[in-house]
Amino acid sequence: MNNIKYLNLFKRGISTMALAFLSISAMAQAAEPAASTTATPPTDYTTFIWWLVIAAMVILLLAIAVLGNVLVTMAKISAPKVKNITAILLVLMTLSVTAEEAATAAPAAAKTSSLLDNLGIYLAITILLLEFFVLVMLARKIYSFAKGFFAAEEEKAKAAKLKMPSFLDRFNSSVSVDKEQDIILDHEYDGIRELDNDLPPWWKYGFYISILWAVVYFGYYELGGGPTSLDEYNTAMEKADAEVAAYKAKHVVDVDENNILLADAAGIKAGKTIFESNCAVCHGKEAEGIVGPNLTDDYWLHGGSLNDIFKTIKYGVLEKGMTSWKDILSPTDIVDVTSYVKSLHGTKPANAKAPDGELYKEEEASAVAADSTTAAAK
């Protein structure tokens, strides 16, 4: 009896496998010419992905065929369930046909236009998902069948004396501790026994969902034209540029080296903070000069006027190692820090670096200095 059952199973297996292979070769034929005879060949990598997708389709289809086959055999043995099975098989057949069509259409579509390209991709993903779904359904069906086969009597016996299981046991679909003798497996390792609890359903479906998510994610970002890292970057930059432009339209911040005026006391204070975290690295905390020159004496390499200092900070003097700060500090920041530097004149810090550059006579210096102490308005 058993032998005949297995023989049948085997025969069916062979015939479905043959069918599946036929469909693979059909797909391969459809895909190959399309891949090789295009005006603008896709990059290696697109082709590679397409082959992956097609391979995945074929593998899933094969799995469906094999499982479907198992199911049919099971159904034959247990007569009353046959109707159900025919319905499933019908879905299966329709699906394999669609899959073939899609697989044939998709690589061809990928070459024509971007719209069709996307269409092909979405089609492929849908087919993959469908196939996957059918596979899960089949697997479930087989599982419940198998349960019916081997455990029908035991189930009945158990059901007779069933108690309400605890929430955790129901949640994990586990057999409660007091009944675990029923599901303890007959092996033991150094005294360790194993139970045959079912997989917790939330875990199992969570796993399925994560796989589904993975397929959708990868399909969307890598096949379906989802944004790449650089697309995201460009979008962010455009958005930022628009925001900055909008801000500048509202607030006139056109201070530059030509119209700079000394900042007020609050500005000089802000300038001190900026100086300490950005300039002190080279010029010293008290502007006494380290790598960069001393900024407190009368000698200046690139001019000591308010305008010149602003200009030096803004554009930098690259050959001398002075960075350009215009992309790092805002114009008002530069005004503040320029004003702070001016306010340091003559402070004579300790460890001052030797004077360098040309003597700068402050013609209007006294006036300006007076201004700063009386917190002149901008």
Place this chain on the structure above:
Amino acid sequence: MEIEKFSYDNKIVRNFAYATFIWGLVGLLVGLIVALQLVIPDLNFPEYFTFGRMRPLHTNAVVFAFVGNGIFMGVYYSLQRLCKARMWNDTLSAIHFWGWQLIIVLAAVTLLMGFTSSKEYAELEWPIDVLITIIWVIFGINIFGTILTRRVQHLYVAIWFYIATWITVAMLHIVNSLAIPVTLFKSYPIYAGVQDALVQWWYGHNAVAFFLTTPYLGLMYYFLPKAAGRPVYSYRLSIIHFWSLIFLYIWAGPHHLLYTALPDWAQSLGTVFSIMLLAPSWGGMINGLLTLRGAWDKVRDDVVLKFYVVAVTAYGMATFEGPMLSIKSVNAISHYTDWTIAHVHIGALGWNGFLTFGVLFWLIPKIFRTELYSRKLANIHFWLGTLGILFYAVPLYWSAWTQWSLLGQFKPEGVLMYPNFLDTLSAILPMYYLRAFGGFLYLLGAVIGVVNLVKTVQQGKLEANEAAEAPPLPKEYKPHSNEHWHRWIERKPVQMLIGSLVVVAIGGIIEFAPTFLIESNVPTIASVKPYTPLELQGRDIYVREGCYVCHSQMVRPFREEVARYGEYSKAGEFVYDHPFQWGSKRTGPDLARVGTRNLPNSWHYNHMDNPRSVAEQSIMPPYPHLLDNDLDIRTTKKKIQVMQKLGVPYPKGYEDIANDELMKQAKGIQADLKMNGITTSEKKEIIALIAYMQRLGKDIKGESTFRIPASLKNAN
């Protein structure tokens, strides 16, 4: 049937147990020191005890010395009992033990000496890599000998994990360590740039998977049901989570490289496989925690079970967090901040640390035929450890979010709110103190734990050879009629080995093949040139000092990074980087384009001598020895030759004039320093390092310093 008498080797278990807690204390202590170095830079003692050299020592000590010995202790104990057989060969056991300790000592010495490959968790140089391979093979022969001479028909789930661990670690170690030696303690990896990064993080991620996770899951499957006296919750779950875990884990490496110059498709694979990894990882946690069903009353009293419960819970937390961190938008926050550091310590301190101590507290009394010296002390250890983990992790989560939010703020004019990286560092420094405090608590707990263990050992006596008996395996096995299909492979260790290898090989092959073979994955940039000999020597100093530990060289395509560091990094910029230096953490700013910042040579000189002389808030270690040490230029020729072998386009004959070129460039830098008031010899190491720093990021602007001399141009 005839019963065979034999004995279990407990001496080897004891040896590994001692090594575990001794190295555990060392690893934790070095961890505490490096945590303190971050807040008190004066604790850096150049040249051998700076953060850049100490941190790899910490990670290697914890991973390979503490957890490594923990694995061997647990495997040698459980495998004998699960196979009902003594370890196959006592001599191999001894060679394994002493060989591994030798590796650890060599690792400690060479890492502090600055011999490093700079590949994280694989820093050791090639002679030690060879030694590791030999010892690992000896370990493999010994466990397989034991398995093949077993007296139990089927392999228990713990052994599946041991087998997968052994074969995968072998594969990872060999593939990632492939390098061409320059000298006895310097080699260049055969991979460069993007490819090197991909291989390294395939390795790095799976070192976590197959050194810190699978063997420990194996230990959990043995020691947890043993201590709880409960059957394992679900055999089916074991099967499914074992195979899916080892299959999926391998693919997830690229999640360490999200938003880098790695091709997008590989990044996406890293993301999706990490998400799919969640359920298989939790399969282990569920099977562990639900095994305790009906034994929770014991957990209250039994300190060993308490350790296990926290360990398994920490495992669940870390393996939930991992997939979340693999989502690109989350990873953008975590990648270069302290979030990753917090994440790995949940795993290391919680999962590995607590499981190890749980096993030690259970196993030492067993093999010494006594009771645990003090349950009270064990409980104190447990609570100190738990608090330590919290004090360690929570501040770092806080720090990560704070720094990320500060780094990304702009003024409405479109410039950075905090252009100076140090401002963001100062904001999180208090969190670093708290973290060090957490580490201190954990270490304190461990010290108490070790005292407890030593006292236990003193009150007992080792049963070196524990008598056991079992019937031999029947010659022919008749399967039960209705046995689970998986039972077949459980009695076929060789098939199990091959099956595991096949399953773990797939992911790596599919990710590597296109990256190595398809050129469009790493588009070349014509203006990117090889390093000059001086820069190459400088780069090797950069590697030696472990700069990559705190400085990345990878500008991600984000507005705030481009504003801060310059144009985002391109794959083609790294094609001559053997090894890549992308780093994984930014304790300091990114250096990918530091050369384009026009910092004066003299600034670099003073900064290396004492970082706080130029930036008060800096926590960088000082490197005064670079100013004193002469550069070893005897290696230049060999280095150029190895690079030529690796495909770096130095013209033929360049190796012979390399040192002339080197001196020419060095004299230029020396002269510039002199102009800025710094008198030094052109032969010093600092000159080479400055040359390298000044080169970084420039090529893409067509400002490469590499020139082929006219004499060679004609010859070629």
